[in-house]
Amino acid sequence: MQDNKEESRLYELGLPADVVEISRVHLDLPPHARARVEGLVKEYEERITQIQERIWSLQLPREYYTRKRLIQERDSIRPKLKACRSLLTIVRRVPVEILGQIFEHYLSAEEPPLVEARQTDDAIQVDEDGKPLAPPPKPSAEILSLVCRYWRGVAVSTPAVWSNIVLFTEQKQGQHPLVTPSQARGFIICMDRLPYGTWTLDVRAREVHRFAHPKYRDVDGPTAVTIPLSHLLNRQPISRLTRFSFTGNATLEVGLGQLAFPGTTSVMVWCPGSSANRNPTLPDLPSMPNLTQAVLWGIASPRYFPTHIPWSQPTHLFLGDQVTSQRWRSIIKQCISLRRASFYLTNRREFQVPLPNEPALATLSHLTELTFLWVGPNADALQGVAMPALTKLQLFVDWDPPAWDFLRPHRYANLTHLTLISPSPLNAGHLIPVLETVPRLRELCFKIFYGFREVFNYLTYGANHGFKIRSLRALGIHMDTQRYRTMYLDEEDEEHEDFLPFLTFPYADVAELVASRTRNLQRGDFNIVTFSNQLHQLENIVLRTDNSEWTREIVEKLKEEVEPFAAYGLDVGVFESTEDGRDHGEAPWPRLGMHWDEGVMGFIEKSKEYSLYPGALSEAQ
Secondary structure (H helix, E strand, O other): OHHHHHHHHHHHOOOOHHHHHHHHHOOOOOHHHHHHHHHHHHHHHHHHHHHHHHHHHOOOOOOHHHHHHHHHHHHHHHHHHHHHHHHOOHHHHOOHHHHHHHHHHHHHHOOOOOEEOOEEOOEEOEOOOOOEOOOOOOOOHHHHOOOOHHHHHHHHOOHHHHOEEEEEEEEOOOOOOEEOHHHHHHHHHHHHOOOOOOEEEEEEEEEOOOOOOHHHHHHHOOOOOOEEHHHHHOOHHHHHEEEEEEEOOOOOOOOOOOOEOOOOOEEEEEOOOOOOOOOOOOOOOOEOOOOOEEEEEOOOEOOEOOOOOOOOOOOEEEEEOOOOHHHHHHHHOOOOOOOEEEEEOOOOOOOOOOOOOOOOOEEOOOOOEEEEEEOOOOOHHHOOEEOOOOOEEEEEEOOOOOOOOOOOHHHHOOOOEEEEEOOOOOEHHHHHHHHOOOOOOOEEEEEEOEOHHHHHHHOOOEOOOEOOOOOOOEEEEEEOOHHHOOOOOOHHHHHHOOOOOOOOOOHHHHHHHHHHOOHHHHOOOOOOOOOHHHOOOOOEEEEEEOOOOOHHHHHHHHHHHHHHHHHHOOEEEEEEOOOOOOOOOOOOOOEEOOOHHHOOOHHHHOOOOOOOOHHHHHHHO
């Protein structure tokens, strides 16, 4: 039937009958058929050229009607030329199986969209219409099938390209997601085309207000939206669903608590906004007994938390918004399978419904990497939590010094990577006691406001300084230089000088620190020390200042002091902080809209601002 429709369309163009027959019989044209089509293409091209030259030679307005007739003739030939050229395209020679594999590769290799959730005054950044930013549509089989009839046939005959389904829903506040009849029909067609293997589902929920734009107002009508999402998903293929995504906002309910997704191993729920009043019908999320990776944002409120999630199962977890230190402790004690985790905590003090079944003691034997954003857990929240395998700890906290459990320093004894970044005025009094508890560090990144000399001296090898953190290979220091400015004081500066005295930047101490861990170590200055074989050389150093009027001079002097040590194998980078819309050293904003294994932690791991390796930074600069 498809061939008859194609033939009829070509016939209506007025093509010769033998060419119509060629298009019907052959995908890869044999030599005689190709020669016939190429000859016809040349004939049409020459005819169009002749007509165009005739049009240009006309004298207007006297020959206006002649020009109109010629234009009509030219425009009637162009579709014929286009149709003949399409018969010669290489795509027609690609076997259906190969084109299907190309479709599969295109849909699977496409990098997932990144959506940056910026939070200001407890509100997620919105677009021009006041709606929360949402991921753009991903490439899909439906889009490919709209290109042409041939591609649609290939897509329909390739079940694997239908294994990633995107479904759009509409709902009002306090109601469950609803699906329009047209969306439901398309979804059922996609499910019917699914292979017997696994598949993924991405649900995009849009909140519809009572006084919405007229084109959305029909959601209140009796037939506009009629099918609950939970009813639509209650079908047999749901047992083979491996990846589930839900994008909405904090006032919307997922509404799938009565369903079970037994095969789902990865989930991403992104509901940004103020979730203080969130109190959905429990349970809100589906049962996922085999969950191993979870990215969850905005799923909690002081009155509600999805306790039915199998917290003992995930090996990778990102949990954000409306999670206090006390609630974090209740959750983390249940996450006994975690290997990597990131938490975006809050310091709000309002009452929160306690979580049941919190164990008194919990050992997270597999947890190796832990990141905290905005707020870190206080010492009380760490009580009863043992993390013996923890080697990487990153604290990006705002305005409060990072909380540290000095009563139990053994919990940090195995750390090999430590990041301490905060816009609060951290100084040597905060940092040195912390560094005393992490003797095995290989990578260290921190921000400091004053007390530079004391910290530089602490990290310097030598009889007068000691031999601290002997395994350190990479060092990154963010320096706020407000108190080390070299400008003349103006009247405003003089008024504040009593409580913010200006300090001399300790360039010589920086040079001594670097020299002791490179040149001095190589020439054997410390060979008399019994543990000299335990002293490792510094291999990478990044020094970054804030971006102010006076920092250019500081940066240039730092380069003069430090860059000569590149001759001893040190990779050196000295930079001013770039303007990125945030204060220098402020906690980074998570980039959401993706599953964990799609790179949800890339906002830190791929950030130039927190890199400890100058080579890549120099290329980027």
